[in-house]
Each structure stands twice: as C-alpha cells, then as structure tokens.
Amino acid sequence: MVWWGHRAHGDVADEVVERVAKRVWEGMGLIVLHSAHFSKIFKRLMGSPCALNWREAGERERLWVVNPGHPIAKGLPAHFELENEEMYGEPFSVPEPLETVFVSWFQGGEIFRSGLTYRRGAGNVFYFRPGHETYPTYYDEMIGKVLRNAVNWAYNPNRYPNITEAPNVPVDKALEPIVARGEGLHSAGEEGFK
Amino acid sequence: MVWWGHRAHGDVADEVVERVAKRVWEGMGLIVLHSAHFSKIFKRLMGSPCALNWREAGERERLWVVNPGHPIAKGLPAHFELENEEMYGEPFSVPEPLETVFVSWFQGGEIFRSGLTYRRGAGNVFYFRPGHETYPTYYDEMIGKVLRNAVNWAYNPNRYPNITEAPNVPVDKALEPIVARGEGLHSAGEEGFK
Amino acid sequence: MVWWGHRAHGDVADEVVERVAKRVWEGMGLIVLHSAHFSKIFKRLMGSPCALNWREAGERERLWVVNPGHPIAKGLPAHFELENEEMYGEPFSVPEPLETVFVSWFQGGEIFRSGLTYRRGAGNVFYFRPGHETYPTYYDEMIGKVLRNAVNWAYNPNRYPNITEAPNVPVDKALEPIVARGEGLHSAGEEGFK
Amino acid sequence: MVWWGHRAHGDVADEVVERVAKRVWEGMGLIVLHSAHFSKIFKRLMGSPCALNWREAGERERLWVVNPGHPIAKGLPAHFELENEEMYGEPFSVPEPLETVFVSWFQGGEIFRSGLTYRRGAGNVFYFRPGHETYPTYYDEMIGKVLRNAVNWAYNPNRYPNITEAPNVPVDKALEPIVARGEGLHSAGEEGFK
Numbered sequence: 001m002v003w004w005g006h007r008a009h010g011d012v013a014d015e016v017v018e019r020v021a022k023r024v025w026e027g028m029g030l031i032v033l034h035s036a037h038f039s040k041i042f043k044r045l046m047g048s049p050c051a052l053n054w055r056e057a058g059e060r061e062r063l064w065v066v067n068p069g070h071p072i073a074k075g076l077p078a079h080f081e082l083e084n085e086e087m088y089g090e091p092f093s094v095p096e097p098l099e100t101v102f103v104s105w106f107q108g109g110e111i112f113r114s115g116l117t118y119r120r121g122a123g124n125v126f127y128f129r130p131g132h133e134t135y136p137t138y139y140d141e142m143i144g145k146v147l148r149n150a151v152n153w154a155y156n157p158n159r160y161p162n163i164t165e166a167p168n169v170p171v172d173k174a175l176e177p178i179v180a181r182g183e184g185l186h187s188a189g190e191e192g193f194k
Numbered sequence: 195m196v197w198w199g200h201r202a203h204g205d206v207a208d209e210v211v212e213r214v215a216k217r218v219w220e221g222m223g224l225i226v227l228h229s230a231h232f233s234k235i236f237k238r239l240m241g242s243p244c245a246l247n248w249r250e251a252g253e254r255e256r257l258w259v260v261n262p263g264h265p266i267a268k269g270l271p272a273h274f275e276l277e278n279e280e281m282y283g284e285p286f287s288v289p290e291p292l293e294t295v296f297v298s299w300f301q302g303g304e305i306f307r308s309g310l311t312y313r314r315g316a317g318n319v320f321y322f323r324p325g326h327e328t329y330p331t332y333y334d335e336m337i338g339k340v341l342r343n344a345v346n347w348a349y350n351p352n353r354y355p356n357i358t359e360a361p362n363v364p365v366d367k368a369l370e371p372i373v374a375r376g377e378g379l380h381s382a383g384e385e386g387f388k
Numbered sequence: 389m390v391w392w393g394h395r396a397h398g399d400v401a402d403e404v405v406e407r408v409a410k411r412v413w414e415g416m417g418l419i420v421l422h423s424a425h426f427s428k429i430f431k432r433l434m435g436s437p438c439a440l441n442w443r444e445a446g447e448r449e450r451l452w453v454v455n456p457g458h459p460i461a462k463g464l465p466a467h468f469e470l471e472n473e474e475m476y477g478e479p480f481s482v483p484e485p486l487e488t489v490f491v492s493w494f495q496g497g498e499i500f501r502s503g504l505t506y507r508r509g510a511g512n513v514f515y516f517r518p519g520h521e522t523y524p525t526y527y528d529e530m531i532g533k534v535l536r537n538a539v540n541w542a543y544n545p546n547r548y549p550n551i552t553e554a555p556n557v558p559v560d561k562a563l564e565p566i567v568a569r570g571e572g573l574h575s576a577g578e579e580g581f582k
Numbered sequence: 583m584v585w586w587g588h589r590a591h592g593d594v595a596d597e598v599v600e601r602v603a604k605r606v607w608e609g610m611g612l613i614v615l616h617s618a619h620f621s622k623i624f625k626r627l628m629g630s631p632c633a634l635n636w637r638e639a640g641e642r643e644r645l646w647v648v649n650p651g652h653p654i655a656k657g658l659p660a661h662f663e664l665e666n667e668e669m670y671g672e673p674f675s676v677p678e679p680l681e682t683v684f685v686s687w688f689q690g691g692e693i694f695r696s697g698l699t700y701r702r703g704a705g706n707v708f709y710f711r712p713g714h715e716t717y718p719t720y721y722d723e724m725i726g727k728v729l730r731n732a733v734n735w736a737y738n739p740n741r742y743p744n745i746t747e748a749p750n751v752p753v754d755k756a757l758e759p760i761v762a763r764g765e766g767l768h769s770a771g772e773e774g775f776k
Contacts, residue, residue, distance in 0.1 A: 006379075007387050025243055025287065027457055038360070038388050047241035048314045049219055049358040054386060057365045058376030062563065064693050066672045068548050069415055069510025078673070079563075084376045090648045090685065091660070093219065093315050093357050098290060098486060099507070099678050103685060105693045107564075109369030111646050111685045119487070120242045121287050122457025134377040158463075160456050163287050164243040166232070171251045175303030175450065175467075176495075182252030182278045183328040185200075192248060193201050194232050221651055256757065258499050260478045262742050263609055263704025272479070273757075284454045284491065285466070292680060293484050293701070297491060297499045301758075305452050305493045313681070316651025352657075354650050369644065369661075370689075394767075395775050413631055413675065426748070426776050435629035436702045437607055437746040442774060445753045446764030472764045481607065481703050481745050486678060497757030508630045509675050522765040551675050552631040554620070559639045563691030570640030570666045571716040573588075580636060581589050582620050 002151070004033040004131065009040060017041050025121025025163050029154025031147070034131030037092070042127070045120045046094050052112070053089035058135065059107040061085040063114055063142075067101045071153045072115060072126065072146060080142040086132035088112045094127070102146075104129060115146070117153075122160040126150045166192050196345070198227040198325065203234060211235050219315025219357050223348025225341070228325030231286070236321070239314045240288050246306070247283035252329065253301040255279040257308055257336075261295045265347045266309060266320065266340060274336040280326035282306045288321070296340075298323060309340070311347075316354040320344045360386050390539070392421040392519065397428060405429050413509025413551050417542025419535070422519030425480070430515070433508045434482050440500070441477035446523065447495040449473040451502055451530075455489045459541045460503060460514065460534060468530040474520040476500045482515070490534075492517060503534070505541075510548040514538045554580050584733070586615040586713065591622060599623050607703025607745050611736025613729070616713030619674070624709070627702045628676050634694070635671035640717065641689040643667040645696055645724075649683045653735045654697060654708065654728060662724040668714035670694045676709070684728075686711060697728070699735075704742040708732045748774050 001020070005012070017040045024030050024045060032042045037050045061082045065073045089110035095118070102115030114129035128146060130137045137143055171180045186192070195214070199206070211234045218224050218239060226236045231244045255276045259267045283304035289312070296309030308323035322340060324331045331337055365374045380386070389408070393400070405428045412418050412433060420430045425438045449470045453461045477498035483506070490503030502517035516534060518525045525531055559568045574580070583602070587594070599622040606612050606627060614624045619632045643664045647655045671692035677700070684697030696711035710728060712719045719725055753762045768774070 009387060021241075035387070038386070045241040047215075047239040051358055051360040053361055053363050055363040055365060055368065056378045056380050057368070057372055057374040058378075059372050062691055064672045066674070066695065067507075067678075068551065068673055069507060069512070069544060069546075074546065087363070089363065090646045091357070091650055092648070095289065095312065095314060096292060096649075096681050100682065100695070103672065103693045103695070105687060105691055107370065108363075108365075108372045109644055109687055110363075111687045111693050113648065113682070113685070118289065119455075119457060120289060124457070132379070134379050156457060158457075163285070163456065164245055166245040167247055169247050169249040169281070169283065169302075169304075171249060171302075174249065174251070176301065178251055178253050178302045180251040184250045184252075185326070185328050186250050192232070193203060193229065256497055258478045260480070260501065261484075261701075262479055262745065263701060263706070263738060263740075268740065284452045285456055286454070290455075290487050294488065294501070297478065297501070299493060299497060299499045303450055303493060305450075305491045305499050307454065307488070307491070313649075313651060318651070350651060352651075357650065397775060409629075423775070426774075433629040435603075435627040439746055439748040441749055441751050443751040443753060443756065444766045444768055445756070445760055445762040446766075447760050475751070477751065479745070483677065483700065483702060484680060495758065496751075496753075496760045498751075506677065508677060520767070522767050551673070552633055554633040555635055557635050557637040557669070557671065557690075557692075559637060559690075562637065562639070564689065566639055566641050566690045568639040572638045572640075573714070573716050574638050580620070581591060581617070 001028060002031045002033065003036050003039060003041060005039045006035040009038055012040050017044055021045060022164060024123035027122040027156045027158055027160045029124045029156060031150050031154060032127045034129060037127065045125060048095055049093040052092045055087040055108060057087065057108065058084040059087055062105040063102045066103050067099055070099060070101045072101050072149045074149050075145055076142060082130055082137055082140060084135045085130060085137065088129055121163045124154040124156065126154055168192065195222060196225045197230050197233060197235060199233045200229040203232055206234050211238055215239060216358060218317035221316040221350045221352055221354045223318045223350060225344050225348060226321045228323060239319060242289055243287040246286045249281040249302060251302065252278040253281055256299040257296045260297050261293055264293060264295045266295050266343045268343050269339055270336060276324055276331055276334060278329045279324060279331065282323055315357045318348040318350065320348055362386065389416060390419045390421065391424050391427060391429060393427045394423040397426055400428050405432055409433060410552060412511035415510040415544045415546055415548045417512045417544060419538050419542060420515045422517060425515065433513060436483055437481040440480045443475040443496060445475065445496065446472040447475055450493040451490045454491050455487055458487060458489050460489050460537045462537050463533055464530060470518055470525055470528060472523045473518060473525065476517055509551045512542040512544065514542055556580065583610060584613045584615065585618050585621060585623060587621045588617040591620055594622050599626055603627060604746065606705035609704040609738045609740055609742045611706045611738060613732050613736060614709045616711060619709065627707060630677055631675040634674045637669040637690060639669065639690065640666040641669055644687040645684045648685050649681055652681060652683050654683050654731045656731050657727055658724060664712055664719055664722060666717045667712060667719065670711055703745045706736040706738065708736055750774065
C-alpha cells in the first residue's frame with residue numbers, strides 16, 4: 001500500500017487507521033510518502049512524533065544514496081537532483097531505522113534522512129521524503145525508480161494473522177515435559193489480560 | 195518511570211497514555227516490566243502488537259546476558275536463574291530493538307528476548323520480561339541489579355520540548371541565501387497540516 | 389557464496405580471505421554456517437571475536453522464529469527441532485545484527501541467537517548456527533528451507549566495484565559552485581592517504 | 583582511546599592494531615576522528631572498506647543533530663557550523679550504525695553521516711567526521727563538547743577478558759541434566775578449532 005496525504009490527515013477515521021495497522025502487522029508492505037510523515041497511520045506505526053522542520057521555497061534538493069546495495073537503491077546513480085522541492089529538515093523524530101537508504105542535501109542549508117526502512121509486525125515499511133504537490137516530483141524518472149523498487153522490496157505475498165494473538169500454551173502441551181508449580185493467577189484455559 | 199500493570203491495562207485513560215508518551219519523547223526514560231508488554235503505553239510507543247505466547251506453570255527461567263558490555267548488564271554473571279516464573283515465548287511482536295541485552299531459556303522448551311532497548315523521540319525505553327506477581331521475582335538480587343542499571347541507563351536529566359514541533363523555517367531566515375521559486379501551497383507564516 | 393569450515397580455518401590463505409571480503413563488499417551474498425563462526429572470512433567481516441560456548445552432546449535444539457515476516461523465515465513453522473546437535477551458547481561476540489531471525493533453545497540449558505543478518509559494503513551476510521558434521525542436520529527439511537531462503541535473500545545480481553574507492557572530487561567539479569579557501573594538505577589531483 | 587591519523591596509517595604495526603582491537607573488545611571505548619576512517623584499527627573493527635569521497639576546499643560544513651536525546655549530543659544546539667573544512671561525501675562504506683547522531687551539510691553539495699555509534703565486543707566505538715589538520719577544527723567550542731560527550735559515553739570502567747574465549751562446557755557440568763548422545767568429533771576436554 002502506498003500512502004500519501006496532507007490537508008486531510010485528520011479526516012481519516014481512527015478505525016481505518018487501526019485496520020491498516022493490523023494489515024501491515026500481518027505482512028502488508030507500506031510506502032509512506034512526503035507529507036504523510038504526519039499521517040495517522042505513520043505516527044501509529046512509529047510510536048513517535050514524526051516531526052520535522054520545513055520550508056516551501058522551491059529550492060534544490062539532492063538525494064544521496066548512502067546504502068548502494070539496498071534493493072530500494074537498485075539502478076540509481078550515486079546522487080540525483082530535484083530542482084524544485086519543499087525542504088524537510090532534521091531532527092526528524094522517528095525511531096532509528098533498520099537501514100538508512102537516502103540522505104538529502106538542501107540548497108538552504110539543511111539535510112534530511114530521506115529514505116528509511118522499518119518492520120512493524122511482519123510488515124515492511126518505507127518512508128520516502130520527496131513529493132510536494134506543487135512540484136512535478138512524481139514525474140521524475142529517478143523518483144519512479146525508487147517507488148518501483150520500494151514496492152518490490154515491501155511486498156510480501158504471505159499473511160501472518162497470528163501476529164496479534166497471545167495464546168496460552170497449556171502446561172500439558174508444553175514442548176518439554178513440565179509440571180505446574182507454585183501459585184497461579186489464571187485458571188486453566190483462561191485468556192490473558194489485554 | 196517504571197511501569198508495571200496487568201489486569202487494569204484497559205482502565206488507564208487514553209489521555210494519560212498520550213501524556214506519558216509525550217514526556218518520554220521529551221526525554222523521560224521508561225522501564226516496562228513483564229505483563230506491561232500489553233500496557234497501552236508500551237503498545238503506543240512500539241507501534242506494533244507486542245503479543246507473545248505464555249504459560250503459568252512456575253517453571254524455571256534462565257536469563258543469559260547476550261550483550262555483556264551493555265550498561266544494563268553491569269555487574270551481572272553470564273547467566274542467572276529464576277526457579278519459578280511465568281513463561282513468555284516468541285514470537286514477541288515488537289520492532290527490532292536497538293540492542294538485545296538478555297535472552298531467556300524456559301524449562302518447557304521456549305525462549306524469549308527478555309531485555310530490549312529502544313529510543314522513542316529523546317526518551318530511552320527498556321523492556322524487561324521477568325516479574326510475575328505470584329512469584330518472588332522482584333526480591334531476587336540479580337533482578338534488583340538489572341532494574342537499578344536500567345534506571346541509570348534510561349535516565350536523562352535534560353528535556354527536549356521541541357521534539358513534537360514542526361516549525362516552518364521562513365525563506366528569508368534560511369541558513370544559506372535562497373529565493374523562493376515556483377508555486378506554494380502555504381502562505382507565509384502559515385502552520386503546516388497535522 | 390555458502391561457507392562452512394571447521395578444522396582447516398587456519399589453512400585458508402589471508403589473500404583468499406581478502407579477495408572474498410572484497411567480493412562481498414562489492415555485492416556478493418555470503419551465508420556462513422555453524423563452525424564457520426570462527427572462519428577467517430566471518431571474523432574479518434564482523435570485526436569482532438565471534439566467540440561462543442559449546443558442548444558436543446548430541447542434545448536437542450529447538451529453533452524459534454522470532455521474526456516471522458523476514459524472507460529467510462518464509463514457509464517455516466513457529467519452531468522446529470533438531471534432535472541431535474552440538475550446543476552453541478551465548479554470549480556470541482558478534483556485532484548487533486540488522487535483524488535477529490532465529491533463537492535456539494538447548495536441552496542442556498543454553499540459548500543462542502541462531503540466525504543473524506548483516507550488510508557489509510553492498511553485500512548481504514547471514515549467519516546460521518546449525519550444522520555439526522557428526523549429525524544429519526543438512527538432511528533436515530526445515531534446514532533446507534532456511535538455506536534456500538537465505539540464498540535468495542542474500543543474492544544480488546548487481547556489482548558495486550566503487551565501494552572500496554575513495555575518489556577526490558576536484559573543486560571545479562563540485563556540484564554547487566565553490567572556490568577553494570584556506571590552506572591545503574594535498575596538491576590538486578593527488579591521491580589520499582590509505 | 584581517541585585515535586586520529588592520516589599520512590602514517592600504513593606505519594602502524596599489525597600487532598599494535600590487533601592489541602588495540604582486543605582491548606576494545608574487552609571494553610575499552612574508542613573515538614575515531616576524521617581521516618582515521620582509513621586507519622587500520624577502524625577498518626579492522628568495521629569489517630568494511632570505510633571509503634568515502636573527499637575534497638579539500640576549505641568549504642563550509644554544517645553539522646545537524648539528528649538524535650537530540652543521544653548522550654553524545656548533550657548540550658548542543660540543533661546545528662553548528664565549521665566555516666572551513668575538508669569535505670567527506672557519501673557513500674561512506676561502513677556498517678549500518680547502532681545510531682546516527684550527526685549528519686553534515688557541505689557547501690559544495692554533499693552530505694555525510696558525521697557521527698556514528700557502534701559496539702564491538704564489549705567496547706563502544708564512535709566515529710566523528712570533522713578534524714582536518716589545516717583548519718582550526720579542534721579549537722571549536724562545539725567540537726570540544728562533542729569530544730567530551732563522546733569520551734563519557736564510550737568509557738566503561740569494567741573489563742571483559744572472556745569475550746575472546748570459546749570455552750567447552752562439559753556434558754557433566756551442563757546446567758540441565760543431559761547425557762551425551764550420538765557420535766562426537768572432539769574428545770572430552772579437547773579445545774575447539776580456531
């Protein structure tokens with residue numbers, strides 16, 4: 001699933017957000033674009049503010065590949081430019097990623113970690129910075145390559161519905177023979193507290 | 195802040211959870227114990243289900259230090275035992291940690307990543323598995339050492355109130371001289387969309 | 389490349405090790421098996437001792453999948469057993485991995501992080517614990533699945549020969565116009581110090 | 583230990599490098615500065631080429647704190663400048679760090695991950711980019727703060743001499759009672775193969 005949003009983040013119902021989060025945990029890949037850093041679903045999966053500095057001046061952005069062997073960087077040059085983009089500046093208050101793929105240079109003096117990978121439950125998540133709606137970013141050939149690579153990287157045909165479950169393993173079904181000892185809180189077969 | 199809870203996870207008001215999360219992002223350390231894996235605050239900060247398998251049989255747990263140089267393992271032996279504990283088994287659906295400090299062996303045949311570190315915003319987070327309320331776990335000398343080490347590791351006297359803010363950087367205040375180009379979405383001084 | 393070795397680690401020429409390391413950095417995947425934790429090539433790529441505790445008693449090992457969504461765990465059950473294996477115990481002195489895929493339980497009371505992923509240069513590296521030569525481990529169906537998954541995960545058809553180079557970028561070829569200022573150590577076009 | 587070197591990397595004896603590496607694994611902190619990215623000891627501990635692009639033009643570097651809660655960033659502003667520095671550009675072929683603390687912006691159009699943390703064995707390792715010998719970098723107040731913070735972060739008063747050892751655990755000393763089964767490769771009490 002590819003998610004972009006801006007003005008209407010607040011209009012997305014919380015139930016929809018929970019449904020998408022559950023599907024990501026179960027294995028669905030998620031690509032989060034540009035201003036969707038403040039989408040409910042991204043903040044939900046990151047567990048952090050996802051804030052940043054910004055400026056809308058149509059300035060030059062240069063993306064550098066810092067992880068050339070990563071599948072999302074396949075076929076890209078060492079760096080490429082977007083002549084007009086909105087600036088996003090650090091600190092970007094997201095968790096430390098699994099891997100940093102891109103870092104951006106901005107004409108006005110800022111930098112930004114522009115391509116970050118995460119896993120949440122069984123789902124692959126990729127945040128990609130470029131994409132302001134008043135510039136032709138999504139028509140750029142390199143951006144197209146990144147998006148196609150990201151979709152291929154994030155996609156997982158399998159589904160892991162058990163990932164949200166916390167089953168009790170009965171004593172008499174333990175993999176190694178054991179006997180119950182001491183005092184218990186739960187009666188046999190009881191569900192845990194969520 | 196040290197957080198333990200079990201039966202009453204659902205009674206904690208969402209507003210309290212959001213307030214604690216904000217304070218963690220601003221730099222407050224958080225130690226999450228045992229059944230608090232399902233607390234609202236831990237699930238909020240992890241952005242994942244935090245589910246696991248479990249069994250209440252008072253079986254033997256042996257904790258192994260897999261990261262002996264980590265501050266949280268200071269002064270501990272290579273391994274130590276809790277003769278009676280509740281079993282928690284993998285998969286534990288949390289994000290890949292910054293570092294894994296402990297892994298547990300259980301008599302009934304399971305293993306569990308029992309000590310995991312995270313950072314969310316500016317706040318250090320440590321999850322520690324042992325602690326079932328029907329066993330004397332918190333009177334164990336080694337458990338006491340881990341908790342004291344964890345508090346020292348997580349504590350940060352500084353506060354980072356800006357971590358949740360997304361300020362606009364005006365074009366005429368850019369660190370390098372630039373001029374605005376192209377079409378804008380926001381008028382000057384306007385706030386971003388959250 | 390799949391690497392297994394035991395008695396003859398010391399007989400592998402250092403030049404061969406350097407050649408394999410260079411090819412990994414340039415993008416070749418490397419799967420390191422069992423006793424090859426002490427192979428020259430693995431120690432070279434990890435930059436750490438790669439030591440562990442061990443016991444040869446033909447005891448039961450149970451591998452748990454702690455990262456079910458990882459490509460290397462595709463098609464595997466939640467856990468599987470090897471009735472007779474050599475024990476490897478923590479601490480395993482390797483760097484914190486990108487991701488932990490498997491953790492093993494041993495009958496004699498130890499645990500081990502049995503499946504760990506790394507990237508070195510552009511090359512994917514996977515360490516996998518099982519495989520002692522006096523037991524029929526490599527005939528096990530689950531082990532076969534893991535190895536096939538690992539090869540597919542590690543394989544990268546592209547090559548990155550520049551990854552070991554440190555080119556000088558001349559001032560007059562800078563991407564943004566600058567003029568040289570201050571005193572220099574190198575004359576123009578000179579190579580750096582390695 | 584703080585390590586800086588440039589012209590004479592090759593003159594450092596391999597035995598010295600191995601001795602320092604062993605001491606790091608045993609818990610000694612190591613701060614690696616600027617051109618020491620190509621020092622033997624840093625390459626040894628990283629297991630990767632540690633290459634980068636460079637230019638000596640006395641250009642402006644601006645360091646951004648991307649991880650404000652990290653102990654190494656304590657007391658620093660959101661960004662600070664070095665008016666004249668050598669440029670280092672990505673890709674920097676080092677392993678994915680535990681945490682990225684600083685990212686640099688360069689006047690000529692490049693970026694660089696300037697502050698990176700690692701652990702090797704029990705030893706904390708911090709790489710910090712600035713420091714060219716023809717500029718007064720080490721007299722800068724902010725640089726001084728970073729170095730003091732880094733020394734405090736890396737320092738560990740404890741020593742872990744066992745980290746390089748691979749002891750055999752005899753069957754009759756197993757933590758859980760087991761009996762040896764199947765065929766063995768080693769006779770009792772024999773050392774492993776290194």
